[in-house]
Amino acid sequence: MQSGGAMIDSTLCQLWRNTHVSCFTDATGWGDIENAGIVTVGGTIAWVGSLAALPNDWITKITAEHDVGGGCITPALIDCHTHLVYGGNRAREFELRLQGASYEEIARAGGGIRSTVAATRAASDDELLNGALGRARSLMREGVTMIEIKSGYGLSLHDEARCLRVARRVAEQLPVAVSTTFLGAHAIPPEFDGRADDYIDAVCQWLPTLHAERLVDAVDVFCERIGFSAAQTRRVFEAARALSLPVKLHAEQLSDQGGAELAASFGALSCDHLEYVSEAGIVAMSRAKVVATVLPGAFYFLRERQLPPIEWFRKHGVAMALATDHNPGSSPTLSPLLMMNMACTLFRMTPEEAWRGFTVNAARALGASTERGQLRQGMRADFAVWNADHPRDLIYQFGHSPLRQWVCGGSAFDD
Numbered sequence: 395m396q397s398g399g400a401m402i403d404s405t406l407c408q409l410w411r412n413t414h415v416s417c418f419t420d421a422t423g424w425g426d427i428e429n430a431g432i433v434t435v436g437g438t439i440a441w442v443g444s445l446a447a448l449p450n451d452w453i454t455k456i457t458a459e460h461d462v463g464g465g466c467i468t469p470a471l472i473d474c475h476t477h478l479v480y481g482g483n484r485a486r487e488f489e490l491r492l493q494g495a496s497y498e499e500i501a502r503a504g505g506g507i508r509s510t511v512a513a514t515r516a517a518s519d520d521e522l523l524n525g526a527l528g529r530a531r532s533l534m535r536e537g538v539t540m541i542e543i544k545s546g547y548g549l550s551l552h553d554e555a556r557c558l559r560v561a562r563r564v565a566e567q568l569p570v571a572v573s574t575t576f577l578g579a580h581a582i583p584p585e586f587d588g589r590a591d592d593y594i595d596a597v598c599q600w601l602p603t604l605h606a607e608r609l610v611d612a613v614d615v616f617c618e619r620i621g622f623s624a625a626q627t628r629r630v631f632e633a634a635r636a637l638s639l640p641v642k643l644h645a646e647q648l649s650d651q652g653g654a655e656l657a658a659s660f661g662a663l664s665c666d667h668l669e670y671v672s673e674a675g676i677v678a679m680s681r682a683k684v685v686a687t688v689l690p691g692a693f694y695f696l697r698e699r700q701l702p703p704i705e706w707f708r709k710h711g712v713a714m715a716l717a718t719d720h721n722p723g724s725s726p727t728l729s730p731l732l733m734m735n736m737a738c739t740l741f742r743m744t745p746e747e748a749w750r751g752f753t754v755n756a757a758r759a760l761g762a763s764t765e766r767g768q769l770r771q772g773m774r775a776d777f778a779v780w781n782a783d784h785p786r787d788l789i790y791q792f793g794h795s796p797l798r799q800w801v802c803g804g805s806a807f808d809d
């Protein structure tokens with residue numbers, strides 16, 4: 395993981411005051427504090443609490459004050475599942491789907507992911523970077539300070555490496571952290587047509603090279619009828635395990651492949667999508683403490699009918715994360731706030747669950763929960779300041795972002 399932006403003076407002591415804060419520090423509940431204050435020292439949260447209880451020691455040390463005057467502060471958002479680096483777009487495919495072609499039919503006919511692979515290979519590094527930077531900025535305007543970015547539209551060693559380098563450069567050029575995921579097993583490239591197992595061999599061979607260049611924070615596979623089988627997924631996971639890299643999985647999005655059980659057996663960070671997961675799969679995830687990342691953008695955009703089994707996740711105590719799944723084919727959204735609204739309206743998650751999904755549970759899905767996703771002493775000073783009384787207001791409204799300021803590693807940025 396890398397985080398860019400200017401380094402902040404490690405002695406700078408700042409106070410945000412007159413604000414409602416939702417901390418998400420307990421296992422349930424918003425962790426609300428009225429008339430609150432947050433003190434940061436350098437890039438770390440030093441104190442959070444009711445302003446009336448702010449110790450005198452701190453008051454004398456404060457060098458900069460931010461009067462939030464009636465707004466609210468939440469942990470910064472974490473988008474824990476995106477495909478942000480790619481060339482071209484799929485607006486034409488959207489039209490075709492509206493005329494009756496299904497997502498799977500288009501994929502089988504060589505469109506879909508493969509058309510984005512062609513556009514990505516044809517794009518220059520700068521074109522890929524500029525596209526990714528613009529998309530990252532859109533996410534940041536909704537309070538995001540950490541983004542997971544998958545490869546998966548290069549599908550050759552050369553092009554996967556290019557895409558992962560672009561992902562790293564996003565964190566060098568913007569005040570945002572990036573966690574990279576190698577998704578070489580996203581689709582079969584044309585040069586491996588009909589030779590899925592040979593392609594998996596290649597993916598497993600590329601992984602050590604990409605890892606040696608420090609391009610890979612985690613490894614993912616699209617385990618699906620139109621992707622890769624559970625047996626092929628296992629081989630990629632074994633290659634990841636040999637390098638001690640964490641795994642995650644696109645599991646049971648369009649059909650149940652037993653991917654959740656497999657991912658759980660490898661101690662995966664998360665299983666993502668999960669519309670078709672079985673209760674046995676959820677029990678396995680629960681035992682292995684795998685996060686369930688649900689993705690309402692893809693569900694909505696593909697007009698899926700099968701809902702992810704939110705009730706079972708609750709019953710078995712599986713933590714739920716939420717993400718945009720930004721990609722050109724199945725979820726071309728750049729709005730975490732809209733995803734939270736959809737998680738409530740479409741999946742019947744509660745507003746509090748939706749917020750946990752983009753904060754504390756998203757941090758878990760990226761293995762970053764010791765320093766991100768909650769507002770408490772010792773965490774990174776990453777938070778979002780909103781023109782709203784309470785974070786539930788931000789979910790109920792949709793279609794605009796009342797972000798006033800976002801703070802990344804103690805540095806404040808105004809929109």
Ligand code: DI6
Binds near residue numbers: 507510580644692
């Ligand atoms: N599942 C998805 O929804 C995206 N990738 C995946 O594995 C779709 C990617 C695309 O259509 O370009």
Ligand code: FE
Binds near residue numbers: 475
């Ligand atoms: Fe995805």
